[in-house]
Amino acid sequence: MTVPAPARVESTPVLVVGGGPAGLAAAAELGLHGVGCVVIEPRVTVSRRRPRAKTTSVRTMEHLRRWGVADALRAAAPLPVAWSQRVTFCESLSGRRITDFDGAFGLTTQRDERFAEAGQQVPQPVVEEVLRGHVRRLPGVELRLGHTVTGLTEQAGGATVTVISEDAASGYEIRARYVLGCDGAGSVVRGQIGARLVGRSDPRPNFNVVFRAPALDTPLGPAVQYWVVGPAVSGLIGRLDLSGTWWAIMPGIEAAYGAAHAAELITGLVGAPVEHEVLASDPWTARMLIADTFGDRRVFLVGESAHLNPPWGGHGFNTCVGDAVNIAWKIAAVENGWAPAGLLSSYEPERRGVIEQTVASAEANLRSLAGDLPRDEAAIQAAKRAEFYSLGLVLGYSYAGSPVVQPRLQPTSGPAAALDGTRYTPTTQPGARLPHAWLPDGSSLYDRLGTGFTLVGPVRDGGAGGAGVAGLVRRARRRQIPLAIVESPPSYPWRTEFLLVRPDQHIAWRAGDPADIDIDVVTGVSAPSARAGLRPRPLSSRCRW
Numbered sequence: 116m117t118v119p120a121p122a123r124v125e126s127t128p129v130l131v132v133g134g135g136p137a138g139l140a141a142a143a144e145l146g147l148h149g150v151g152c153v154v155i156e157p158r159v160t161v162s163r164r165r166p167r168a169k170t171t172s173v174r175t176m177e178h179l180r181r182w183g184v185a186d187a188l189r190a191a192a193p194l195p196v197a198w199s200q201r202v203t204f205c206e207s208l209s210g211r212r213i214t215d216f217d218g219a220f221g222l223t224t225q226r227d228e229r230f231a232e233a234g235q236q237v238p239q240p241v242v243e244e245v246l247r248g249h250v251r252r253l254p255g256v257e258l259r260l261g262h263t264v265t266g267l268t269e270q271a272g273g274a275t276v277t278v279i280s281e282d283a284a285s286g287y288e289i290r291a292r293y294v295l296g297c298d299g300a301g302s303v304v305r306g307q308i309g310a311r312l313v314g315r316s317d318p319r320p321n322f323n324v325v326f327r328a329p330a331l332d333t334p335l336g337p338a339v340q341y342w343v344v345g346p347a348v349s350g351l352i353g354r355l356d357l358s359g360t361w362w363a364i365m366p367g368i369e370a371a372y373g374a375a376h377a378a379e380l381i382t383g384l385v386g387a388p389v390e391h392e393v394l395a396s397d398p399w400t401a402r403m404l405i406a407d408t409f410g411d412r413r414v415f416l417v418g419e420s421a422h423l424n425p426p427w428g429g430h431g432f433n434t435c436v437g438d439a440v441n442i443a444w445k446i447a448a449v450e451n452g453w454a455p456a457g458l459l460s461s462y463e464p465e466r467r468g469v470i471e472q473t474v475a476s477a478e479a480n481l482r483s484l485a486g487d488l489p490r491d492e493a494a495i496q497a498a499k500r501a502e503f504y505s506l507g508l509v510l511g512y513s514y515a516g517s518p519v520v521q522p523r524l525q526p527t528s529g530p531a532a533a534l535d536g537t538r539y540t541p542t543t544q545p546g547a548r549l550p551h552a553w554l555p556d557g558s559s560l561y562d563r564l565g566t567g568f569t570l571v572g573p574v575r576d577g578g579a580g581g582a583g584v585a586g587l588v589r590r591a592r593r594r595q596i597p598l599a600i601v602e603s604p605p606s607y608p609w610r611t612e613f614l615l616v617r618p619d620q621h622i623a624w625r626a627g628d629p630a631d632i633d634i635d636v637v638t639g640v641s642a643p644s645a646r647a648g649l650r651p652r653p654l655s656s657r658c659r660w
């Protein structure tokens with residue numbers, strides 16, 4: 116293909132390459148902070164035939180709530196949370212039930228003190244459609260569909276990106292102060308900055324199929340996933356909606372075999388022949404890959420351009436949203452003039468550890484796929500618990516040790532305790548997500564936080580912190596740092612602490628007196644005197660990709 120010479124040159128503060136979940140989340144976060152961007156995305160429409168991610172985690176739902184779209188996503192989701200919160204293991208859809216996991220993936224219809232939003236099962240295309248609608252309404256955010264980025268050149272103060280439109284007749288350039296490479300596994304941006312994916316792939320193929328079978332039902336009752344541990348066929352199957360569209364994943368099945376034997380495989384999962392029409396198939400390989408660097412100067416890799424997780428456990432797209440929020444609020448702080456560009460160098464140290472933990476967890480889940488399991492309740496409960504109950508991983512990750520988080524007062528001796536992915540224990544340790552609480556009027560503590568920093572503490576009592584609060588407000592005002600002040604919830608076990616909370620709801624600093632809070636550290640103006648941990652660690656590099 117000959118790329119035509121650029122006919123025009125545009126400019127934008129932030130150029131987002133790719134409008135999948137990561138790119139749309141980045142645009143939503145930038146828009147929340149009033150920073151303009153252009154999102155370049157080749158797909159004009161979102162296809163519902165490759166649903167891919169179905170698990171939207173509690174944490175991603177909390178971000179959607181911050182953006183004001185959690186309710187819109189729930190309304191658009193074909194399977195309401197109330198319909199089912201269960202994963203069922205069985206011999207087939209018409210066969211014996213082996214065991215159930217209730218309340219999987221943070222699905223609950225009850226209010227839970229630990230989080231502001233329950234999880235939601237919803238096909239990825241629906242998430243993308245809702246986010247597309249949202250970012251289109253944000254002033255300063257442009258979603259440019261049918262356009263593709265072909266190259267990138269970095270220069271002082273930013274980068275120039277070359278773009279072609281769908282008809283390939285008009286090439287053009289966009290200059291941006293920041294570029295976010297949200298362009299997925301085959302990222303052009305990653306290649307242009309010389310970054311490489313490092314890690315390994317699972318040798319087994321996987322075959323996904325989406326089919327219509329309006330007459331298909333199961334006596335097993337509602338479940339968001341049925342794991343079929345069958346004598347003939349093993350895999351996962353579930354409803355995409357309540358009007359007869361189903362998905363199935365069959366590990367170990369080659370694409371050609373799957374395409375030729377789809378009816379037989381579906382019959383095996385169902386346990387009986389069922390009238391159906393195959394709508395689409397999607398072969399894929401599980402990969403455990405992390406880029407050797409997440410950026411270069413003002414260009415950052417976000418989402419699957421930076422890492423590929425196996426989908427087991429449902430963390431893939433959610434991790435991408437976490438990346439997007441992290442880098443986008445920081446760019447917004449720099450663009451809005453209250454943080455120096457140095458803040459951005461905390462993106463990789465903060466996200467790399469989270470990604471490594473998530474990839475490791477997904478890889479552990481990969482070791483016990485449906486075909487690897489015995490048809491035995493106790494064995495399945497033991498093997499699969501961590502996959503369905505992972506709030507420790509989803510909510511419990513911390514940015515402790517980041518250069519822009521309060522340094523640990525006491526250097527830790529020996530290695531840090533391993534994260535228990537199944538158990539979430541709220542903590543106000545700097546770096547952790549602010550513990551959630553419901554307020555007496557029924558609203559969420561999170562709804563009270565500002566879009567900039569927030570000081571949560573015993574502010575109404577005045578007390579020892581009174582002068583410190585006033586001093587912090589003055590220091591923030593001098594530096595034009597947006598700072599909201601919120602009284603700690605009455606139910607909070609940490610009512611005596613002052614917690615400085617970042618725009619992403621993580622605790623930047625904890626103090627008995629706000630006078631002790633170093634606002635320069637948390638905005639990246641100065642490095643803390645003692646940094647502990649969280650430096651980019653060497654990757655386990657069995658192969659280079």
Ligand SMILES: Cc1cc2nc3c(=O)[nH]c(=O)nc-3n(C[C@H](O)[C@H](O)[C@H](O)COP(=O)(O)OP(=O)(O)OC[C@H]3O[C@@H](n4cnc5c(N)ncnc54)[C@H](O)[C@@H]3O)c2cc1C
Nearest residue numbers: 133135136137168169170264298299418419426431432433
């Ligand atoms: C079978 C399967 C099941 C999964 N299940 C789950 C799950 O339950 N939960 C979960 O969290 N994750 C799941 N995932 C993972 C999830 O689909 C991905 O993690 C997610 O799509 C990654 O988002 P992204 O925005 O980083 O990349 P992508 O979704 O790949 O988006 C990249 C975007 O960039 C665009 N693009 C590409 N090249 C260019 C270019 N040159 N210029 C401009 N734009 C470009 C693409 O069109 C695309 O829209 C699953 C994946 C698979 C394969």
